[in-house]
Amino acid sequence: MHLQIKDGVTLDLLPSKQFKTIGIKVDFVTPLKATAITARALLAQVLETSTADYPTQTALARQLSLMYGASFGITVLKVGTQHILRLTCSVVDEQYLTAYQDDQPLFERGMALLRSVLFAPLLPQGSFDPTTFTQQRQNLLTAIKSLDDDKQYLANRRLQELLFAGQPTQAMSALGDVTTLGALTATDVLGTYHEMLAHDAVHVAVIGDVTAERVQAALAQWPLTPRTVADQSPYYRWTPKSQVQVGDDLAPVVQAKLNLGYSLPIYRDDPDFMAAVVFNAVFGGTPLSLLFTNVREKASLAYYASSSYNPFTGTLSVQTGIQAQNQQRVETIVQEQLAALQAGQLEAQLLAEVKASLLNARLSALDSPQRLLNERLSAQLTHAGLSVAQWQTALAAVSVADVQRVAQRVHLQATYCLHGGVADAD
Template sequence: MVTKKTLADGVTLTILPSTQFKTTRIVLNFIAPLQAETITQRSLLASLLETNSQDYPTQADLAAKLSAMYGANFGISVNKRGNAHIFSVVMTLVNDKFLPGDTQVLAEGLTFLKQILWRPNATTAGFDEATFKREKTNMQAYLASVYDNKQAYASLQLQSLYFKDSSAQRVPSFGNNTDLKAITAANLYAYYQQMLAQDQVAITVLGDLDPEQVATLLTDLPLTPRTAVTPELFYQQPLVAETMVQTEVQPTNQAKLNLAYQVPTYYYQPDYYALLLANGIFGGSPMSLLFTNVRERASLAYYASSSYDAFRGLITVQTGIDATNVDQVKQIIATQLTILQAGEFSDELLAQTKATLKNQYITSLDSAGYLTTQDLVQQLVPRSAIALADFMAALDAVTKEQIIAAAQTIKLQAVYFLSSEGGDK
């Protein structure tokens, strides 16, 4: 039975009982409204806090401690969910039941998290300067590597084009170099204190555990009451009258043509399942129209797929092509959408897409990471808390007519094209 507790105002705990895994997974999610000016700060913090602390002053010390806890895993990441930016601290430990004697690795792991988060390698003046400079340099190198990856670069440029009127949505979840330059050890530490005190906190613990023991151990974390600020989670953007188009020339071995479409349906709203299937038929599965007709039959793309962001009402198409074929590829992609919107897809393709989505969902339930992430999503979007059987039944109930209706809401908004000068060979 799932246990839910409020540890303080704005601080919640969910304990997911499971005998499926021999590990315990602990996730502390710090949730804040998405703001362009704090995205890069939070990303740098994730790297900085993973590196060392007052109790583990070097990376070697920190790694040795994890090893001593029977090979525990620890990491911090950042990501966007619509209008929220989420800073996730994750720790995976071997369950005490599988360890010798009176081993208390769960208690030891929570003490470790407390030391990392509330005793960082810092003074009142700011983070340790040497550590800060090293991680800032590492982040600069990482950002450069992302932009050197032309497929990732094209996706980011399409995002920047599509979200041209929203600075918060334009900035990637991991930040950018422009904002990174202005961050200092002092102002980052000041922001960190603000984050610890003000962010909404959602803690999820997954494993074969005693809920009362877990709750008691977690009360030792100095999470003070805070006012929970819950932003409107779903980002809604008005339709533009004329498709935005951007072409860029860079040295690249393979041209990239990416397209963005607006949809009015969000996570687990009434038409969610129909749009999920519409995207699967369009380009979101291995037997989709884009894969079959653009890549396989016409041989016009090295890859072609679509993805659905149900928190931002967005479907994107990603392709790698020969630059000389760009007009032909645009036309054939438009044709696939027309086919979808007209319902000119086979019952077999519909059945295969439903089966694929079901299998993906079932497979995901074997991942502790997915289960804890899904718990957070269910806290943010309570209507998404459904049983496996209900998910399957909802997919089965979607008719071809509902998919057609959902597909007809897909509107092209932005086209980004990246190629080398003179075309690709």
């Protein structure tokens, strides 16, 4: 059930008796701006820590405990051209609690908690608490720096910087950057907070055994104002470069990280979207894939080899862990697998097995309330969504020729290798 609550505010209700919990997700969505990414990430940290009603992390944790172990969190993420600040809360459905005594049901208590977080933050003297702000800025700084400790993440980020040179919103982490963070003040972040509340598109999604009337009644307690939201495409469309960009760095790693970036200009609204999903699964997206079989298993040239497809940026990336001296051989074998698919060399049995694995993964998602809630954002951003039956039909229809057609649209754009140095605990 999809409802327009106010201008720029929507509600998706997924009624279900399958789960013993009720899940709530609130997405604040705005177009990516390089100057705002870091401030929104810091805002998420500050809001998650305390409210006027629960001024410390201990007080907030105690309240969650009193709500029979409810979970709560705030995170930030990037989807194509959009930046999302996401609040989540999950509460037990009290009909499964034989000793529940409180007059107010747990769903309404969860919605009240989110209302407190969003609309009544800890603002002594009209500004964020200095101690809380300083601590959370330091925590975010530590989090951003620690990302580079994950060498595969670091290699992938450097690859994105090569792919999207001159486009900082696409190259930057959803957490922002340390330079901007160091200059942010509490006043800056307070301005970001008011901007978000007033202007972001708001997508609320609820899953569980609740009625639309209950959800709407709880939402009516939130002082959300109507907002004008431009219907901006979430797809980042870009022009491929004429030359392959090459980068490499030295780092104290045992195994080199070789990442390859390709343009694959097929987005979620493209008729070939499902064929692109299948292509990625055949190429490197599953343990059945050509990369896993031929680079890792047969040639024994990689500790891991996989691919991932982003239908919001029109990109395909390959990730491998290798011995640095094997870089050229690995690049050659990866190219051979792509060339084979471009030539239509795909066994019907492998295609059938990959499609079966994709279907199993899709069906397993039906058992995850969080994944079902997350799917609603993609549907909202793209104005499109397939039922399980429609998805299954589209998957079944993908042929070898479809995969070949997609493969022929894949073009190498960047290579990046992180290698060398003294061995550490990588």
